[in-house]
Amino acid sequence: MAEKKVRFVIERQDGPNDKPYIQEFDVDWRPSLNVVAALMEIQKNPVTVDGKRVPPVVWECNCLEKVCGACMMVINGKARQACCALIDELKQPIELKPARTFPVIRDLLIDRTRMFEALKKIQGWIELDGSFESKEAPIQNPYTAQTAYEISHCMTCGCCLEACPNVGPQSDFIGPAPTVQAYLFNLHPLGKFDAPKRLNALMEKGGITSCGNSQNCVEVCPKSIKLTTYLAQLNRDVNIQALKNIFDN
Amino acid sequence: MAKDMTKKKIIIVGGGISGLLATIKVCELGGEVDLFSYCPVKRSHSLCAQGGINACMDTKGEHDSIYEHFDDTVYGGDFLADQIAVKGMVEAAPKLIKMFDRMGVPFTRTAEGTLDLRNFGGQKNKRTCFAGSTTGQQILYALDEQVRRWEVKGAVKKYEFWEFVKIIKNKEGICRGIVAQSMNTMEIKAFKGDTVILATGGPGQVFGRCTASTICNGSAVSAVYQQGAEIANPEFIQIHPTAIPGSDKNRLMSEACRGEGGRVWVWRNNPETGERERWYFLEDMYPAYGNLVPRDVASRAIFKVCEHMKLGIDGEHRVYLDLSHIDGDYLKRKLGGILEMYSEFVGKDPREVPMEIFPSVHYSMGGIWVDRLHNTNIPGLMASGECDYQYHGANRLGANSLLSAAYSGTVSGPEAMKWAKSGNKGSELTDAEMEAARQEVQNEYDKILQMNGAENAHKLHHEMGDLMYKYVAIERDNNGLDAALVELKKLLKRWDNIGITDRGNVANQEAMFVRQLRNMILYAMAIAKSARMRDESRGAHAKIVLENGQRKMDKDGELVFMGRDDERFMKVTIVNYDEKTEEPVVSYRDFDHSLIKPRARNYAVAKKE
Ligand SMILES: Cc1cc2nc3c(=O)[nH]c(=O)nc-3n(C[C@H](O)[C@H](O)[C@H](O)COP(=O)(O)OP(=O)(O)OC[C@H]3O[C@@H](n4cnc5c(N)ncnc54)[C@H](O)[C@@H]3O)c2cc1C
Ligand code: SF4
Ligand code: SF4
Ligand code: FES
Numbered sequence: 001m002a003e004k005k006v007r008f009v010i011e012r013q014d015g016p017n018d019k020p021y022i023q024e025f026d027v028d029w030r031p032s033l034n035v036v037a038a039l040m041e042i043q044k045n046p047v048t049v050d051g052k053r054v055p056p057v058v059w060e061c062n063c064l065e066k067v068c069g070a071c072m073m074v075i076n077g078k079a080r081q082a083c084c085a086l087i088d089e090l091k092q093p094i095e096l097k098p099a100r101t102f103p104v105i106r107d108l109l110i111d112r113t114r115m116f117e118a119l120k121k122i123q124g125w126i127e128l129d130g131s132f133e134s135k136e137a138p139i140q141n142p143y144t145a146q147t148a149y150e151i152s153h154c155m156t157c158g159c160c161l162e163a164c165p166n167v168g169p170q171s172d173f174i175g176p177a178p179t180v181q182a183y184l185f186n187l188h189p190l191g192k193f194d195a196p197k198r199l200n201a202l203m204e205k206g207g208i209t210s211c212g213n214s215q216n217c218v219e220v221c222p223k224s225i226k227l228t229t230y231l232a233q234l235n236r237d238v239n240i241q242a243l244k245n246i247f248d249n
Numbered sequence: 250m251a252k253d254m255t256k257k258k259i260i261i262v263g264g265g266i267s268g269l270l271a272t273i274k275v276c277e278l279g280g281e282v283d284l285f286s287y288c289p290v291k292r293s294h295s296l297c298a299q300g301g302i303n304a305c306m307d308t309k310g311e312h313d314s315i316y317e318h319f320d321d322t323v324y325g326g327d328f329l330a331d332q333i334a335v336k337g338m339v340e341a342a343p344k345l346i347k348m349f350d351r352m353g354v355p356f357t358r359t360a361e362g363t364l365d366l367r368n369f370g371g372q373k374n375k376r377t378c379f380a381g382s383t384t385g386q387q388i389l390y391a392l393d394e395q396v397r398r399w400e401v402k403g404a405v406k407k408y409e410f411w412e413f414v415k416i417i418k419n420k421e422g423i424c425r426g427i428v429a430q431s432m433n434t435m436e437i438k439a440f441k442g443d444t445v446i447l448a449t450g451g452p453g454q455v456f457g458r459c460t461a462s463t464i465c466n467g468s469a470v471s472a473v474y475q476q477g478a479e480i481a482n483p484e485f486i487q488i489h490p491t492a493i494p495g496s497d498k499n500r501l502m503s504e505a506c507r508g509e510g511g512r513v514w515v516w517r518n519n520p521e522t523g524e525r526e527r528w529y530f531l532e533d534m535y536p537a538y539g540n541l542v543p544r545d546v547a548s549r550a551i552f553k554v555c556e557h558m559k560l561g562i563d564g565e566h567r568v569y570l571d572l573s574h575i576d577g578d579y580l581k582r583k584l585g586g587i588l589e590m591y592s593e594f595v596g597k598d599p600r601e602v603p604m605e606i607f608p609s610v611h612y613s614m615g616g617i618w619v620d621r622l623h624n625t626n627i628p629g630l631m632a633s634g635e636c637d638y639q640y641h642g643a644n645r646l647g648a649n650s651l652l653s654a655a656y657s658g659t660v661s662g663p664e665a666m667k668w669a670k671s672g673n674k675g676s677e678l679t680d681a682e683m684e685a686a687r688q689e690v691q692n693e694y695d696k697i698l699q700m701n702g703a704e705n706a707h708k709l710h711h712e713m714g715d716l717m718y719k720y721v722a723i724e725r726d727n728n729g730l731d732a733a734l735v736e737l738k739k740l741l742k743r744w745d746n747i748g749i750t751d752r753g754n755v756a757n758q759e760a761m762f763v764r765q766l767r768n769m770i771l772y773a774m775a776i777a778k779s780a781r782m783r784d785e786s787r788g789a790h791a792k793i794v795l796e797n798g799q800r801k802m803d804k805d806g807e808l809v810f811m812g813r814d815d816e817r818f819m820k821v822t823i824v825n826y827d828e829k830t831e832e833p834v835v836s837y838r839d840f841d842h843s844l845i846k847p848r849a850r851n852y853a854v855a856k857k858e
Contacts, residue, residue, distance in 0.1 A: 015755040030496065032595060037497035043759075044707045046750055055751035058758050060288070062462040064498040065590060067386055068292040083497075084593050105433050106756040116289060120401050125394035126353045131273050131659070133344035138351070142358040149355040149381055152390060156291060188353045 004029035006038060007049070007093035010057055012107045020104075024049045024093070025057075035082035035096065036061050036071055059108035066222060069155030072162070073108045074099055079162035081222050082108075099162040115156050118178035121206075122198050126191045138189045151184040151230065153223040160217035160227060172206030176217040176227045179208055183230045186237070199234075199241035208238055256281050257669035259662075260427055260442030262413040262469060264290025266385070266651060267634025267658040268448030269392035274662025276404040280669065283440055284396070285408045285429055287464045291393040294450050294462040295654065298385025299503040299587055301367060301377035302651040304342035308363050313374040315339050320845060322649060325371045325543055326614070326642025327788035328819060328847040329482070331840045334621045334639050338656045345655050346378050352391040356380050367583075368508040369647040371543035377648045382503060382586035385651055412761060413469050416445055416476055416630055417686040421675035424629035426683065428690045432761060435754050437691050439683040443669030444629055446661050447473065447617065448654075451635040455773045456610040456722070457714015460492050460501040470617055470636050471768035474775065479626050480824040481638035481838075482615035483772070484779035485789045487645055488723050489611035490547035491570050493595060499609035500594055502570060503587050504647040506604075507540045509580070511572045513551070514603075515560045530554055545644050545789045548608040552723045555607070557808070562605055571603035608723060612650060614641040614789065615779075618823060623661040629674060631665055633657035638821070643788025697760050702746035706763045709747070713740055713766075713773060721777050724808070726793040726800055730781035737774045741831065744770060775824045775833040782835045783822065785814035788850075815847055 005026040013020045026049055027038045039057055046056040061071040064083045071082040074097040076090055087094070102110040154177050161167045161175040182198040185191035202208045211231055218227040257280040261268050264286040272282045286293065307313040318339040323332055346364070350356055357365045357379055366375040380387035399405045410432040417426040417439060426441040452467025453459030474480050491506065491513075492499040507513070517528040532539040534550055542550075551568050555561035561568060572580055572588075577600045580588060591599045617625050617632040619639055625632050633654075640653040668674075720733035744767050751759040786792050794801040794809045801809040820837035827834050 014753060032495065034497070034594070037495070040497055040707070044705055044711070053750055055753060056759055058756050062288055062292050062294065062464050063297050064463065065297060065500055066593065067296055067383065068288070068462065070288060070292050086594075086596070088596075106753075109433075109756055112289075116291070116397075119394075119397060125398045126351065126391075127398075128352055128395060130277055131270070131348055131352075131395070133347050134351070135347070137347045137356075137364055139362040140358055142360060142362055145355050145358045145362075148353075149357070149387070152353075152355050152380075152387055153383065155296075155386075156289070185353065190351055191353060 006033070006087055008038065008042070009093050009095045010107070011097040012057065013098070013104050014106060016103060016105055023054065029087065033087040035075060035085040035087070035094070036064060038087065039082070057108065058106045067155060069157035072099055072157040072159055073097065074162070079159040079220055081157060084222075099158060101162045101167055102158060112156065112158050115158055115161065115175070115178060118174035119181060121174060122178055122182040122201050123194060124178070124181045124185060126185065126188060127194055140189060144187055148184055148187045151180060151225055154181060154225055155223060157222065159220045159222060163216040163220040165214055165216060166210050166212050171210050173210030174206050176211070176231065179211070179234065180225065180227055180230045183234050195237075196241055196244070199238050200245070202234065202238050203242060208235055257443045257666060258283065258441065259665045259669060260285070260440060260445045261448060262427065262446070263293070263448030263450060263634065263636070265293040265295040265448060265450050265634055265654060266389055266392060267654040267661070268446070269389070269396050270655055270658030271446055271448060271633060271662035271665065272396050272405060273392065273399065274659055275666055276399040278663060278666045280404070280666050282405045283408060283442065284405055285411050285413050287410070287412060287432070289409045290396065290407065291390065293389060294465050295389045295651070296383070296386035297460070297462060297501070298651050299382045299501065300369060300505040300508070301379035301384045301648045302346070302388065302655070303369065303372070303376050303646070303648040304346045304378055304652065305339070305376060306343055306346060306364055306366060306378060308359070309366050309375045311374045313376055317374060318342065318376060321372050322640070322646055323642070323845050324850060325646040326644050327813065327850050328642065328815070328842060329787060329821070330640055330642030331621065332844040333841045336844065337621070338640055338653060341656050341659070342652055345652070345659070349388055349391060352395060354380055354387045354391045367505060368541060370504050370507065370541050370547070371646045377508070379505070382505065382584050388651060388655070413449070413472070414690050414764070415472055415686065416627070417678060417683065418476070418627070419676045419678055419682070422627070423675045424627050425674065425678045428686050430690070430694070430761070433756050435757055437687055437694060439687040441678055441683070443674065444631060444665035444672070446631045446633060446665050447636055448632070448634040448658065448661070449636045451613045452769070452772055453610055453613070455713070455769050455776065456717045457711055458495070458499050459610040460489055460499050461611070466765050466769055467772045468765040468768040471772040473617065473625070473627070473630065474824070474826050475771065477627055477826070478630060479618040480615065480775050481618035482779070482822050483613070483776045483824060484783055484822060485614035485643050486610055486722070486776065487544055487612040487614060487789050488548040488608045490544055490551055490608045491606040492609035492611070493591065493604070494567065494607050494609070495594070500590065501609070501611065502591065502604060502606055503584070504544070505584060506570060506572060506587065509572070509583050510575050511570050512540055513547070513568060513570055515554055515562065515568050517560055528560070543644060543646065544611070545791070548723055549791060551608055566607045567605045568607070569603035570606045572599050573601055573603055610718070610722065612645055614638065614643065614645050615822070618821070622664040623657055624664065629668065629672065631661050633661035643790060694760065694764070697763050698749065698752050700747050700749045700763065702748045704743050704747045706747050706759065706766050709740060709743060710766055710769070713737070713770060717773055721780055724791060724793055725780055726795055727781060728795060728798065730777055733777040734774065734781065737770060737777060741767070741770050771826070771831065778833040779822045779824055779835055783818055784811060785818045786811045787813050787818065813849070819847065
């Protein structure tokens with residue numbers, strides 16, 4: 001009996017300014033096969049279904065455990081992590097495309113610099129006095145710590161930006177993930193001190209007012225971060241801050 | 250703005266926990282950092298660490314002490330770790346935790362809001378701080394944030410998606426810079442630095458499949474080894490007992506599963522009654538520590554049960570790791586992320602059915618030789634984190650390596666600044682020397698682009714992995730190790746016959762992989778040779794006695810392992826690269842073990858002080 005094959009239809013592109021084209025590959029099926037493992041098989045034998053030997057498909061991955069965020073791509077129309085996309089749970093043939101909300105470097109490899117830049121904008125850090133021991137670990141409300149832990153799982157994968165209708169060339173919106181990170185730092189006993197700065201940054205162009213509350217982001221987040229809940233909370237905090245700004249002036 | 254020429258420039262390769270902490274230290278001391286990484290540093294391998302980080306916080310009323318942590322580490326490492334270095338690390342541990350907490354690492358709290366602690370293998374007290382089941386991710390992120398802050402201030406320039414290829418030495422042989430290549434544009438460039446720190450993590454990919462990320466290839470370490478840096482103790486490779494076997498990667502099931510009460514078992518027929526029963530073999534073999542025996546002990550026991558007793562699930566290389574007897578809500582709170590991962594990658598819920606696991610290559614105790622301040626034998630070149638050999642001896646305790654990665658960064662950073670300011674750096678690199686170094690790398694790369702042979706690099710890599718697992722993993726013997734060396738040399742030959750399909754000039758991952766693969770083969774040879782030369786068993790290195798060329802068995806049919814031989818081998822393995830033969834040359838070096846006297850390591854009974 002012929003071995004069971006899985007067909008991949010991959011949108012490729014040779015460089016940032018080249019035209020996309022489609023190539024198809026077959027990979028031998030096996031239990032628990034995922035999209036990254038299949039791409040690795042293609043690396044070992046980069047031959048298309050037409051028997052053409054081609055350069056292996058280029059993509060980004062590191063952890064293969066859905067924790068580093070690197071391997072995000074559009075699989076059967078949905079932005080998600082490739083390393084945990086089990087073949088048996090996908091409709092075949094399987095379509096792979098780069099997440100075009102971001103500039104494409106080559107094939108499925110994209111440039112997510114904008115997400116890291118946005119973290120600068122929202123001042124995504126604690127203003128530490130220095131990397132030394134200065135006091136006992138602050139007592140923290142265990143429930144607040146749990147919320148912080150949830151948000152702190154964000155792996156900057158960009159699924160939520162790819163899914164958000166308001167992120168794109170038409171707007172400056174920094175996107176759901178970096179916005180919600182501001183909430184994380186505002187929760188911390190020391191991070192709180194700079195909450196006004198972060199909220200003010202979110203009032204600016206590209207900040208939270210660009211969110212149209214369409215809820216797409218929360219549905220795709222592979223880390224199940226309750227993005228819209230925190231966006232709503234932030235929206236309130238930003239409004240309160242705006243009022244404060246008026247009175248303080 | 251005119252550039253401040255008096256500022257010291259430190260090149261840091263690697264943005265895992267160690268590289269990032271070193272970066273922060275350098276910035277705080279007024280230096281500037283060029284930070285190189287395969288990936289955005291926020292995606293570095295450190296984020297895979299699930300279980301936790303050890304520090305004597307003693308928040309559980311157990312009277313845990315720093316001395317106890319010290320002793321557990323030295324004992325766990327089978328007395329091959331420099332004791333002065335270990336002492337420094339365990340003393341600093343609680344301070345580091347308090348700092349991480351201020352930085353925003355969301356450590357799991359107790360009901361009172363203080364730091365929670367959990368059990369980990371090889372330690373009787375609760376000593377492991379954790380942030381749910383993603384401790385490494387949370388610590389890495391906090392450091393990434395602090396480094397971003399310094400980036401905004403202009404003290405850090407990141408070179409993400411750049412591969413380190415080589416160091417550049419001046420005519421006095423002192424390291425003064427590096428050559429690196431952009432992984433997107435393929436541009437090759439030389440960079441000057443007053444000091445270079447390598448913090449490039451572990452070499453797991455040398456074994457093909459491992460628990461580490463795809464970027465943990467040891468290529469950087471191998472590159473500097475070929476340029477004269479000494480590698481120490483590379484034969485000590487930790488095999489983690491509990492991973493989900495996979496063709497792309499072996500996914501780790503954290504030791505925390507055992508820490509939270511997970512039990513390891515297989516079906517067997519009771520030797521007395523003949524009845525079919527669940528055999529909790531770790532509890533049976535090691536009553537004092539039970540399921541919490543250290544990793545090497547657990548791995549060998551699982552291997553024995555599957556390979557020699559043929560009791561693996563369905564006769565295969567798998568045993569059960571069972572959590573299904575523990576309250577589901579408790580598990581979700583304590584191990585949520587890990588359990589989710591199992592469901593996600595295997596499709597079954599570990600709260601309901603026992604997980605199926607097998608040992609996997611996990612961590613390298615060995616690495617670049619460094620002194621206690623993390624200087625390598627090449628002046629101007631330093632190393633910290635998993636890529637160095639310090640702190641763990643022959644075996645690392647769980648949750649001690651996030652600690653060593655962090656601690657070593659706090660040492661290497663300031664030391665790099667000290668060298669930059671007052672070291673004997675010799676002559677500046679001239680433009681001609683910089684260009685010559687660049688050109689050499691360019692030539693090597695251009696040659697790879699022309700490779701036209703019959704071999705596929707990824708297939709060769711796979712073969713190397715199989716070969717390393719077969720001969721250089723859990724059970725070693727000198728026949729197998731000799732065979733491994735012969736096979737590795739053949740692989741090195743076959744590397745020359747690789748053919749490449751990608752000759753493009755954008756993100757050419759294939760060409761880069763070909764270059765890495767050669768480095769990996771040379772690293773593998775250093776591991777195999779060191780294992781061959783060390784005729785004893787110690788920590789993760791377990792060697793079977795040969796008799797008349799056969800594996801020796803005792804009268805019960807059990808394999809006979811060599812014992813620990815302190816007289817001959819309580820020494821650090823040093824490996825130098827022989828340029829002519831391309832082979833590793835092994836020698837031994839004494840180290841400081843003045844504080845705790847060696848005693849036999851036996852986890853069948855409680856540790857004796
Ligand atoms: C699955 C897993 C779970 C673990 N769990 C725990 C745990 O619970 N507790 C614990 O204490 N330890 C744990 N460990 C071990 C621990 O995670 C690592 O030892 C530690 O994180 C290593 O940190 P590092 O900073 O040395 O290197 P890494 O985090 O590996 O970082 C290496 C850096 O170097 C860069 N790099 C490498 N080579 C090059 C090159 N040639 N050019 C440019 N850049 C390069 C990479 O991009 C990366 O930024 C675990 C390990 C694994 C695999
Ligand atoms: S809720 Fe806001 S951020 Fe989320 S997808 Fe909609 S517009 Fe984008
Ligand atoms: S919020 Fe979720 S989807 Fe968005 S980047 Fe973070 S992890 Fe990815
Ligand atoms: S490779 Fe890290 S998330 Fe998929």
